[in-house]
Amino acid sequence: VKVAIQGERGAFSDLAAQSLLPRARIVPLPTFADIFAALERRSVHRALVPIENTLAGSVGENYDRLRRSPAVIVAETVLRVQHNLIAAPGTRRRDLRRVLSHPVALQQCLRFLQARPALRAEPFYDTAGSVKHIVAERMRDTAAIASTLAARIYGGRILAREIEDDKQNFTRFFLLSLEPRWSRDANKISVVFNTRNVPGALFKCLSVFALREISLSRIESRPVPGTPWEYSFYVDFSGRLKEPNTENALRHLAEITDFMRILGFYRAAKTKNMPKNQ
Amino acid sequence: VKVAIQGERGAFSDLAAQSLLPRARIVPLPTFADIFAALERRSVHRALVPIENTLAGSVGENYDRLRRSPAVIVAETVLRVQHNLIAAPGTRRRDLRRVLSHPVALQQCLRFLQARPALRAEPFYDTAGSVKHIVAERMRDTAAIASTLAARIYGGRILAREIEDDKQNFTRFFLLSLEPRWSRDANKISVVFNTRNVPGALFKCLSVFALREISLSRIESRPVPGTPWEYSFYVDFSGRLKEPNTENALRHLAEITDFMRILGFYRAAKTKNMPKNQ
Numbered sequence: 001v002k003v004a005i006q007g008e009r010g011a012f013s014d015l016a017a018q019s020l021l022p023r024a025r026i027v028p029l030p031t032f033a034d035i036f037a038a039l040e041r042r043s044v045h046r047a048l049v050p051i052e053n054t055l056a057g058s059v060g061e062n063y064d065r066l067r068r069s070p071a072v073i074v075a076e077t078v079l080r081v082q083h084n085l086i087a088a089p090g091t092r093r094r095d096l097r098r099v100l101s102h103p104v105a106l107q108q109c110l111r112f113l114q115a116r117p118a119l120r121a122e123p124f125y126d127t128a129g130s131v132k133h134i135v136a137e138r139m140r141d142t143a144a145i146a147s148t149l150a151a152r153i154y155g156g157r158i159l160a161r162e163i164e165d166d167k168q169n170f171t172r173f174f175l176l177s178l179e180p181r182w183s184r185d186a187n188k189i190s191v192v193f194n195t196r197n198v199p200g201a202l203f204k205c206l207s208v209f210a211l212r213e214i215s216l217s218r219i220e221s222r223p224v225p226g227t228p229w230e231y232s233f234y235v236d237f238s239g240r241l242k243e244p245n246t247e248n249a250l251r252h253l254a255e256i257t258d259f260m261r262i263l264g265f266y267r268a269a270k271t272k273n274m275p276k277n278q
Numbered sequence: 279v280k281v282a283i284q285g286e287r288g289a290f291s292d293l294a295a296q297s298l299l300p301r302a303r304i305v306p307l308p309t310f311a312d313i314f315a316a317l318e319r320r321s322v323h324r325a326l327v328p329i330e331n332t333l334a335g336s337v338g339e340n341y342d343r344l345r346r347s348p349a350v351i352v353a354e355t356v357l358r359v360q361h362n363l364i365a366a367p368g369t370r371r372r373d374l375r376r377v378l379s380h381p382v383a384l385q386q387c388l389r390f391l392q393a394r395p396a397l398r399a400e401p402f403y404d405t406a407g408s409v410k411h412i413v414a415e416r417m418r419d420t421a422a423i424a425s426t427l428a429a430r431i432y433g434g435r436i437l438a439r440e441i442e443d444d445k446q447n448f449t450r451f452f453l454l455s456l457e458p459r460w461s462r463d464a465n466k467i468s469v470v471f472n473t474r475n476v477p478g479a480l481f482k483c484l485s486v487f488a489l490r491e492i493s494l495s496r497i498e499s500r501p502v503p504g505t506p507w508e509y510s511f512y513v514d515f516s517g518r519l520k521e522p523n524t525e526n527a528l529r530h531l532a533e534i535t536d537f538m539r540i541l542g543f544y545r546a547a548k549t550k551n552m553p554k555n556q
Contacts, residue, residue, distance in 0.1 A: 054501050055501065056501075058338075166503065199491060200484075200488040202497060206480060206481040207481060210477075210482075215477050218509075219480060222335055223335050225333055226444060227446065228549070231496075
């Protein structure tokens, strides 16, 4: 099975893909647009995309692509994001002057960097790519910030572990497929819908779930391109397709919205305090 | 009155600030963090921040800053985003090889650029800054993408107007102040709240408005840092503070949430089809 990920080998998406499909062949591609395109023309079997981070929030562009794509969500996973200071072998800590990484990773290690004013942070296109670069160029004064997997893949040496400011740093990923073959233990459903332009429209849509004691774990809104100030809503909830309670809720939702689509049906990832009831 | 904006003079924030406060002195600063800080230490009287774009979606970091800041929203405005191809005086169209602009602006002019494969798009830190740069360096083979105001300020020549792919491209801005002095014709309220961890929590919160026939124009969620999978909700609705219907709704909302704060009370911007009822 080939799985497309965005970024270089050793990126957090690589770790997430391996946690869901340990024996898959990882296909790294530069952009999210590339991995949706690879899946849609069937040059890979699956695509893995980050959808939200507990510090940075939703990855809006992936919500938008998901709505437009024929792909469906067949699994989710949640990864604790741990950043490490990594250097080329032989680099001495006292020689370091620069640190390269993706801007979000640099931002998430701000306190670590502020305590080391001799290190100048410089944005790079990718976390794992920054390790690849400093090792390939045998840089002596430059370190990278990335996963331990990136250190292992590119032969970097870890100088400091878990340097992220906030340990409550998790990213949630969706595994996408063109075939809606649901897992036998699937217990969570994602849908997208557009509300009608009537007062209390969103309240009515949520009543579909509340009346049936169905718990939402997430609601996200995204603008509808071409129609300013209209929004699509993305909702995740506990339930099983083919169960009467769920089927009734979805039929009711379709009845009162202009557009509704099931985006996926999958096993909820196990995390400390997820899902929150909404 | 001094108003802090993010970006260079001639940026879209500059246009938005001038539409709200035509005689203000504009104070351009590099980052959103800088403009919140300038307002909070009272080195400016107001700050202007973009909060959502009808194509790109919400500016999540400004929602987060707003929740943490003592500042309140005293006005909103909506700006149609129009991009233009701008060059240094004397540059001939046939000599152009490169176009600089902010990555979001380049993305929003994709069709224009795809029809001109001889032009290589290169990301720059700011739309208006790209005009300043090409004019100052008297570049002969490089153009910029920015507002007509940026062309005027830096002496650039407009080679093509309104080159954005989608004309339904609007950005909504908030004007912030440390003093909660509300405009006499204010008719729109923004609040933020955290739901309790009970089933149907968001549905119950929205009932506060629906039961009183109050129309929501916007709902946005953002993660609560340090508490994975919990979210703050931002809601905009039609109403006036001190009116019984509004006061009752807000009292009811405070009663059923863990945290609730009024973020602002201001005159709704006039736009074609805004607000949508939710």
